[in-house]
Amino acid sequence: MSVDTQLLHDLQARGLIAQMTGDQQLFEHLNSPRTLYCGFDPTADSLHIGSLVPLLMLRRFQLAGHKPIALVGGATGLIGDPSFKAQERKLNTPDIVAGWVEKLKAQVSQFVEFGDQENSAQVVNNLDWVGQINVLDFLRDIGKHFSVNNMINKESVKQRLEREGAGISFTEFTYMLLQSYDFAELYHHHGCTLQIGGSDQWGNITGGTDLTRRLYGGQVFGLTMPLVTKADGTKFGKTESGTIWLDASKTSPYAFYQFWLNTADADVYKFLRYFTFLSVEQIAQIEADDKASGTKPGAQRILAEEVTKLVHGEAGLTAAKRITEALFSGNLESLSESDLEQLKQDGVPYTKLSRADFAERTLTQILVDAGMASSGKQIKDALARGAVQINQVVIAQEENTNPEGCFAVERARYSRFYLTKMGKKTYHLFEINQTND
RNA sequence: GCAGGGGUUCCCGAGUGGCCAAAGGGAUCAGACUGUAAAUCUGACGCGCGAGCUUCGGUGGUUCGAAUCCACCCCCCUGCACCA
Structure with a gap:
């Protein structure tokens, strides 16, 4: 299998490299097919677009001829990464996390190729090895290699240590050891020599490169990607x-x-x-x-x-x-x-109503309850400006007290759908069965 | 504990007896313009279709009338003291 030796240059040109260990050496290292990994912790039942950059990064490496491992943090997800987090996080129960692990496994799998080729992707769960080790072994074999002096100087936990009233539990403080152990383990059993991640993971990644050297004398590398920011300063995603x-x-x-x-x-x-x-x-x-x-x-x-x-x-x-x-x-x-059925499924917000819901109520109430606006005033304002439409019919202000008329049967699409629009972008699909059930 | 400052509508922040649902800014929503943009301009912005109803840390009081005055209580900040 040949590799694309221009990969890192392309990544640099894309601005996708925030930091990397052993600059020049990594370039040389990647001239041969390698195995790399990136971890994703189950903190919810789905990843969000914040994880997209590392996911696509795994794919970029695979396309360039390297073997990607997507690690789902069944173990680390039980602990919680303190890196750059302002507060201690609340722990999720093991069965919830286990459920999330399964979902994330399927999700990360979409982004890399499995198949039979030499650089087929792999999905692993760190609970498989972290769950096996006992406390004494962990403390003696892993913990002994970490200096607390060094750990408390990491930028990623600094604010937690200095901040009044926030603090950090021993549990979260240990997170870095687990992630480092992952890297060493993947090096040992899968020949994995590169870990990638967001730039907030730098501390955890270098912890892993150090531990791998100490445990196995192996040289492994780390590479981080920049945090995605927006020009206007608001949070991305x-x-x-x-x-x-x-x-x-x-x-x-x-x-x-x-x-x-x-x-x-x-x-x-x-x-x-x-x-x-x-x-x-x-x-x-x-x-x-x-x-x-x-x-x-x-x-x-x-x-x-x-x-x-x-x-x-x-x-x-x-x-x-x-x-x-x-x-x-x-x-x-x-x-x-069927398009409307799809819209109902996952296209726009959807509410099912019955004719009985119109009794004694105004259109503003109905639309507010459906979540189209936070107060009736907003709907009223939109009505006054002719900005409310039901199936492309502009609703007049006077119709506010007559929802039955607004949602008249003859205005329905396929005799049950009413696509309601407020302003330019706010849509809501109502479904009203004409039979009175 | 003592002294001083402060808690106002989503946020910041004015308001010290009626003209206060409460200035101004931000955020948000709608309109115009546009590119389903940005910037700009306009309107709305406690709740209510409306009559009207409910707010200014809490509770009680004074008053025809209180965010504004009084009493007590709770919380935050600053200085001092206590503890060490």
């Missing part, structure tokens, strides 16, 4: 409606596509380098074309398409684009009954 998850049942492909489509101009080319497999030259060309065109840039659409395809596949992308097209062109006619 969050919207008003919450975290952008990789799981389609938590963040629909449509919502996912929309997230990327709304990327600011100032960030979009960087994100193309981070989150897609388009070459840096292609991306530079896109940027040049956008600059020259003087109109709406094409980069956001390319980004949204590429990333949605990576995470949700061709089918997910097609659905996302079809829904986008229908919603933003205002042409709901093109939505088939």
